[in-house]
Amino acid sequence: MSTQAQQTTSGQTRLAFEIGLLLLLSVIWGSSFTLIKVALPTIPPFTMVAARVTIAAVLLVLTALAQGHALPRQGPVWAAFVVQGLLQSALPFTLISWGEAHITSGLAGVLNATPPMFVLAIAVSAGRGREAISGRKIIGVALGLAGVALTMRVDARSGFGTAVPLAQAAVLAASFCYALAPIWGQRFAGLPAIVTAAGAMSCAAALMLPIAAVLDRPWTRAPTMQAITAVLGLAIVCTALAMVIYFRLIHTLGPLGTTSGSYLRAGFAVALGTTLLGESFTWSMLAGMMLIVIGVMAVTAPMRKP
Template identity: 25%
Template sequence: MPMSAVIGNTEKTQNLWLAKLITAALFLVVCLSWGTTWLGIKVAVESVPPLTSAGLRFLIAFPLFLIFALVRQDPIFFPRKQTGFFVFVTLTYFSIPYYLLNYGEQHVSSGLTALLFSSMPVFILIFSSMFLKERIYTSQMVGIAIGFASLFMIIKTQGLHLGHTGIFGVAAILVAAIMHGFCYVITKQKGSAISVLTYNTLPIGVAGFLLFVSGLWLESPDLGAVTLRSWTALAYLGVIASVGGFIAYFILLKRLSPVILSFVFIIFPVFAVIFGSWYEGQPISSDLATYSAILLAGFAITKLPVEKLLSKNAKEHLG
């Protein structure tokens, strides 16, 4: 083989490994940025009420999203015929759920919040069956049962009981997960032609404004009393967790299959539990570790329908 061909093959191999390394690094960035989001929210609401906190986060993120959209020359506005869908996304994906998450974290640990929210892909599966007529396989139903049974045991072992404020925090976070799952399915049905940047940019700006103004009216926050720690957390949430994590995820959409990329929702709660335990000074109990592992394993099963994969492999083998 000519020396030039050998050098060419070596360069291709090196480029392939570099591409894989970059992809792995981006995947880790997304897991870390989304895994630390929950701790950031926890710190932010220490001295900023939940409505105001959610609004400030989005108001910080909006100019950066706007610049990113302009650089990529993506449209800012939704198509005129989809104004109603724009309102739906602004309210059910950004405004209400993020207020609920901020409210919930006033009463629930950041690690438990992430574990609760990791149920969101399961709600996507359920709503896809209801609205898109997609099939739920037996193995996925088993995974759902395992996941939610483990989630119940986690809540029980964490000492949250009916009548305590903690249960309202849990309910708020689960409602946020349900709303996100519902919004994802309706988006697949009605907004698949809208670019990812268009989908995020203006809704984030409008939601940030609505949440912040609502916070000023209903919460009357004393912004002068906000601690440096909370401001830092808000800046982190707006710049790193929202924009940085989004850009990394945006790039990964073109590099990985949706199934592999969806495992971000299984991995980031692990980081959230670890960072939350460190910040809040609470050791991870054996019960929490065990039930969390079972929960994430159950939700992972929902992403890999065994029957569908076996059927596909059988058809390929016969073909």
């Protein structure tokens, strides 16, 4: 086998591995919508998010130290971590958790599938990477959004005069945060993924703990064991583990490729909400999921060199 052929095969193998990680991340984050819904009846949103990011921060810091990594000491790096923690965790987690108090977990997952659209719009408006935004990627984003539209099943009359429209807007605002987060996160390319995750999550915890203490008074709550288990799952799997995978994918697939996983995440959120929580399912949702998968493939596959 020629050197060029070996390089091609190696590149295809690496791409397959990264897309596999994207799929795993989508499953993990898709399940987070279900876990949030399980925890909400007895754990309010601010407390849930504070517990989630604090447990994850402790795990990530301990893991980074165990691997021999030292956390940065430079002030500007920690200032950047604060922004990353706000955009990637503290703010979107809170918006989604509050939103799910008024809409289904599946619908929240679908509405949260819009980050690639925002990433593309930001890239075009900022004039960055326009040469890398091919017609195929634009079509892929369009197909994904078409899939989102098909999987949405909202009764406008049921939302009239309620908090439902505001909840939907909150989840869309979380999507905008998720679009900004990987763009901002590219500045940490020189740091190991575990260090970036640990720093950003520590800052998210520092932001959320006082807010939860003042607004929720968590020591007055009586959460169920099911809710506690759900929060532990959110913290350990959906946050700590997911963040390590996420920061790796930012460097390998790029912001648009990484956020395209939100399309897959929407499909898993709908599927889990349907099977585990008894939320409604329609054939339009199935058709939408198929478009979502095609859209992800179009966005993440590399361009062939002429």
